[in-house]
Each structure stands twice: as C-alpha cells, then as structure tokens.
Amino acid sequence: MINIDVAVAVIHFGDQYLLGFRNAKQHQGNRYEFVGGKIEANETAKQALVREVFEEIGLDIAKQSVINPLGVLRHHYAEIEVPSKSKTVCLHVFRVALSESQFTEFAHHNEGCEGQQLQWVSCEDLINNKYPLPDANKTILQWLKLPNIIAITQEVGAIKASQNNTDLNEQSKAKGYSAHRPEQQWLDYYQQTLPEQACVYIRLKQSNLAQRKDLVLALLAIRPDIKLIIDYELANFLDSDTNAAMADQIIAQHLTQQAYLDTEFKLLSDLPVTVSAHSEASVLQANKLAQYRLNHNLSPVVGIFISPVQATNTHPEATPLGWEGFASLAQDSEIPVIALGGMAPANIGQVRYYQGDKVAGIGKFLT
Numbered sequence: 001m002i003n004i005d006v007a008v009a010v011i012h013f014g015d016q017y018l019l020g021f022r023n024a025k026q027h028q029g030n031r032y033e034f035v036g037g038k039i040e041a042n043e044t045a046k047q048a049l050v051r052e053v054f055e056e057i058g059l060d061i062a063k064q065s066v067i068n069p070l071g072v073l074r075h076h077y078a079e080i081e082v083p084s085k086s087k088t089v090c091l092h093v094f095r096v097a098l099s100e101s102q103f104t105e106f107a108h109h110n111e112g113c114e115g116q117q118l119q120w121v122s123c124e125d126l127i128n129n130k131y132p133l134p135d136a137n138k139t140i141l142q143w144l145k146l147p148n149i150i151a152i153t154q155e156v157g158a159i160k161a162s163q164n165n166t167d168l169n170e171q172s173k174a175k176g177y178s179a180h181r182p183e184q185q186w187l188d189y190y191q192q193t194l195p196e197q198a199c200v201y202i203r204l205k206q207s208n209l210a211q212r213k214d215l216v217l218a219l220l221a222i223r224p225d226i227k228l229i230i231d232y233e234l235a236n237f238l239d240s241d242t243n244a245a246m247a248d249q250i251i252a253q254h255l256t257q258q259a260y261l262d263t264e265f266k267l268l269s270d271l272p273v274t275v276s277a278h279s280e281a282s283v284l285q286a287n288k289l290a291q292y293r294l295n296h297n298l299s300p301v302v303g304i305f306i307s308p309v310q311a312t313n314t315h316p317e318a319t320p321l322g323w324e325g326f327a328s329l330a331q332d333s334e335i336p337v338i339a340l341g342g343m344a345p346a347n348i349g350q351v352r353y354y355q356g357d358k359v360a361g362i363g364k365f366l367t
C-alpha cells in the first residue's frame, strides 16, 4: 500500500480560484485539481507547497501571497483491479491568497509549466461542483462553503428592549409574540442588525430546545437571506420537521467542546459539523472527530472555533489566548480555524497571518 503526503494550494484572488487539469494518465486523471504535489523527505508541508507551486505554474508564493493552513485530510483511494496500486493520500491543504499585482500578472496564464491547462473559476461554481475534482477534494469544497465571517447571537435575556427598534415585524407578530416578550425583542434585534446574507451561529445556551426551535424558525421566516449554524441537539430535533427552504438555510450543526469530549461522536443529523475548542487537548480531540467522520463517510467537520483570542466583555472570566497562543493551537488543527474573542470582521487578515482562516464574533458583526 502506498502512503503519500501531498501539499495542496487553494490559490485565489478574492472570489476567483485557480484550478489545473490532471492529464488522463495521472492518478485521478481527467479531473481538475488544486496546484500541488508530493512532499519530499526533509521538507515541511509549506516548503513543499511553495516549491510545487513554483515548479508547476512558475509563481513565487513565498513573496507577497498570504498563506494559511486550511486543514489536513487523509483519504484512501482503493484500486480494486490492482490492489497494490491503492493509496492513502494525506493532503495538507493551504489557502494561498494572491496579491493584486500577482493576480494581474498571472491572470492571463492558461497553461502551467508542465503544459497543463489552468483555469480561474468562481467560488460559487467551485463549491457547487461544476468542476470534477479528485474524490478527496469534496471535503475541501465543504470547508470553503462555510463563510469566512460568522456572527454569533447573544442569549435572549441579553438583548435589552432599548437596543430595539419597537416597530414590530408583521410576520413575527403573526407568530403570536408580544412586543414585550424577550423572545420578540431578540427576534426584532437580529432581524434588524444582521448584515445581508450573514452566516449566524445561533448560540442560545439558556433556552430550552422548544424555545430554540421557535426562535430559529421565526428568524429564518423573517430573514430568508441568512445562513445558520445551530446546535447539534436542535439539528436532530429539526431534521424531520423543517421545510426544504428553511433546511437550505441551516448549513451546519455545532458541538461545544464539552459535547464532543462526551458524546463519542454520536450525531444524528447529516449536516456538516462545527466545533469549539479552548485548549490543545480539545483541538486534538476535534482532529480525531474530523478524521473519524471522514473514515466513516459522515458529514465532515468544517470549522473549529478557537477562543478567546482576546479579552471580551461577553466572557470576562476567560483568559485570552493572545495571537501567539491562538497561532499555536491553530497550527495543531486539521480543520479550518475560526478565530473568536474580541474579533471584528476586519481582523480576517490578522487571523490568516496567525494561521486561522475565518473570523467570528458577537457585537461587531452586526450592522
């Protein structure tokens, strides 16, 4: 059996992603691919990445580009006819964001150094599977599907009446909520303050399942543009009970650190998974969960919230990791890392510099 480590470069400039085309004779041939190749002995994954990109397309990403890890995934390619050719690849996947000048210089290239076809494609087409890729890449596409900016809700009781515009939404009123109920205030507040097309993690630890269900369905009804991450218990509860349009808006189920240390990975809903972690032990446990789900063909773990990066008003008791502490946990993660704690959307550049990939937060993520 063959085992190989491969460095994979998800090269992009904004919404445009670069794909190569594997020739028919190659493993997983006649499919598109991200630029990359085998990691040689005595080389780190990142060194191999820089070398492979230069060899394959002549671009020096050590200069100007921002490189951050997305994740690591192991995939077994079984060759039924010639079992000795079966191989397990371990893909070390990096996001490579080109600078504007690199993109301007490179955008017109449609052929790589080895004569392979190159093509820029939109993120939407890529994640919607318009370009056939090697089988292992389906998880990378799921990683990319999770938005880069994620808002997190506050508890119902934390939304004060004074924060609200008292103009009640007619649809919410029809649901029977009165203007004075905290649930209605919560709904009004998020109806008005969530940015358009926002991705929102509904964190409601103090509401019971029935209350969470009512709030999520009411929010989806008044904000059909948003996408939600909900807790895994609610995901199971809603699975059989949600109409298709609303189900499309729910993109992931979340497991807290405590839940995945305890539950031995039992998840009923087949939604992709996000997790939270605050320590090295939980990052390593999350990696195990991610690999377990890959091995068993279960929906993948697509993001890990690592917190608190900095001090926050919402969790004054927690000791912040600081950027270096965050980077050290992020380096251990085999799942795209979401920075949380004292963050604003504008911190995304800094997050990527410190090995994370996405950014999440509460107050500064609202309009």
Ligand SMILES: Nc1nc2c([nH]c(=O)n2[C@@H]2O[C@H](COP(=O)(O)OP(=O)(O)OP(=O)(O)O)[C@@H](O)[C@H]2O)c(=O)[nH]1
Binding pocket: 006, 008, 026, 027, 028, 032, 033, 034, 035, 036, 037, 038, 089, 091, 134, 135, 136, 137
């Ligand atoms: N470059 C690249 N390889 C990938 C991707 N996804 C994926 O599963 N792989 C696998 O990772 C391995 C990459 O090896 P490679 O490109 O260096 O080598 P190869 O098998 O194509 O040919 P070679 O042995 O002649 O170099 C292949 O088995 C390929 O199927 C991807 O997006 N990009």
